[in-house]
Amino acid sequence: xxxxxxxxxxxxxxxxxxxxxxxxxxxxxxxxxxxxxxxxxxxxxxxxxxxxxxxxxxxxxxxxxxxxxxxxxxxxxxxxxxxxxxxxxxxxxxxxxxxxxxxxxxxxxxxxxxxxxxxxxxxxxxxxxxxxxxxxxxxxxxxxxxxxxxxxxxxxxxxxxxxxxxxxxxxxxxxxxxxxxxxxxxxxxxxxxxxxxxxxxxxxxxxxxxxxxxx
Numbered sequence: 001x002x003x004x005x006x007x008x009x010x011x012x013x014x015x016x017x018x019x020x021x022x023x024x025x026x027x028x029x030x031x032x033x034x035x036x037x038x039x040x041x042x043x044x045x046x047x048x049x050x051x052x053x054x055x056x057x058x059x060x061x062x063x064x065x066x067x068x069x070x071x072x073x074x075x076x077x078x079x080x081x082x083x084x085x086x087x088x089x090x091x092x093x094x095x096x097x098x099x100x101x102x103x104x105x106x107x108x109x110x111x112x113x114x115x116x117x118x119x120x121x122x123x124x125x126x127x128x129x130x131x132x133x134x135x136x137x138x139x140x141x142x143x144x145x146x147x148x149x150x151x152x153x154x155x156x157x158x159x160x161x162x163x164x165x166x167x168x169x170x171x172x173x174x175x176x177x178x179x180x181x182x183x184x185x186x187x188x189x190x191x192x193x194x195x196x197x198x199x200x201x202x203x204x205x206x207x208x209x210x211x212x213x214x215x
Contacts, residue, residue, distance in 0.1 A: 046068045046070070046090040046106075047090060047106040047108065047183050047185070047213075047214045047215070048213035048214055048215065049068050049090070049092045049104055049106070049210075049213065050092075050104055050187065050206065050209055050210045050213060051065060052064065052065045052094055054206055054209045054210070055094060055102050055189065055206055056189065056199035056202035056203055056206060057202075058096045058098070058100050060097075060098070061096040061097040061098055061100075062096070062097075063094050063095070063096060063102070064094065064095050064096065065092065065093075065094050066092055066093040066094065066095075067092070068090055068091075068092045069090065069091055069092070070089070070090055071086055071089055071090070071091070072084060072086045072089050072091060072105065073091045073093060073103060073105070076105075077103055077105075077173070077175075077186075077188035077190070078129070078161070078163075078171075078173055078188075078190065079125055079126050079129035079161060079173065079175070080105070080122070080125065080126075080186065080188070083121055083122055083125040084105055084107060084118075084122065084186065085107060085118070087107075088107050088108040088109060088110075089105060089106070089107045089108075090105070090106050090107075091103060091104065091105045091106070092104050098191075099191050099192045100189075100190070100191035101189075101190055101191070102187065102188060102189045102190070103187075103188050104185060104186070104187045104188075104210060105185070105186045105188075106183060106184065106185040106186075106214065107183065107184050107185075108182060108183050109182045109183070109184065110182070111182055112154070112181055112182045114182065115154075115179050115181065115182045115183060115184050116154070116179065118184045119155075119177055119178070119179045119184045122177050122184070122186055123157055123159070123177050126144075126159045126161065126175045126177070127144065127146065127159060129144065129161050130142035130143055130144040130161050130162070130163070131144075133163055137163075137165060139165065139166055140163060140164060140165045140166075141163070141164045141165075142161070142162060142163045142164070143161075143162045143195065144159065144160060144161045144162070145159065145160040145161075145195055146159055147159060147160060147200050147204070150176070150178065150204050150207050150208055150211075152178060152207070152208045152211045152212060153178065153179065153180040153181075153211050153212070153214075154178075154179040154180060154181065155178065155179060156176060156177060156178030156179070156207050156208070156211050157176075157177050157178070158174065158175065158176050158177075158200065158203060158204055158207055159174070159175045159177075160172065160173065160174050160175075160195050160198055160200065161173045161175070162194055162195045169192040170192065170193060170194055171190060171191070171192060171193070172190065172191060172192075172193045172194055172195055172197055172198050173188065173189070173190045174187075174188070174189040174190070174198050174199075174200065174203045175187070175188055176203060176204070176206060176207030176210060177207075178207055178210065178211035179211070180211050180212075180214040180215055181214075181215065183214045183215070185210050185211060185214055187203075187206055187207055187210045189203055189206075
């Protein structure tokens with residue numbers, strides 16, 4: 001437990017804020033009678049989320065899933081601080097009995113165009129995360145890997161990031177970033193270890209499932 005606590009502390013300290021993407025203002029248009037109520041209902045309903053069984057299986061522990069909750073989590077995943085807007089956001093956290101954890105954040109943007117820009121901003125932040133972290137962490141080591149696109153809906157992409165500091169366990173992170181229409185989702189998986197320990201093939205299936213479940 002102490003080892004896990006130290007790792008969480010290191011990850012939290014390592015998070016580098018990316019440029020904040022301003023929330024996109026909603027445009028007002030004329031609506032037919034009853035459509036305003038329908039729109040309000042849709043906005044209050046969360047996008048579809050993955051379950052623990054959709055994540056790469058842990059060899060010795062089941063996944064425990066939290067509730068789907070409006071807004072952003074109290075602590076954003078490594079690399080995502082400042083880049084994901086709270087407006088239109090929902091999240092769900094997952095854990096195991098050990099050091100492996102995961103989360104999913106989904107954001108309903110004002111339009112497919114706005115969603116495309118958000119997905120691109122998240123990808124840019126994740127791709128530059130290792131280099132940004134190194135500049136702020138003397139003595140640390142970091143690397144990243146582009147695992148390529150995933151063919152689903154409007155597209156998805158999977159990345160990996162590894163960080164390590166002296167006298168602490170290394171951490172490895174996977175990110176699945178995808179979009180369906182005006183909704184963007186980010187699935188994050190992490191544990192102690194290196195990029196070679198990450199279940200990339202299984203995580204790509206998780207990313208596909210996450211995007212397919214959005215609507």
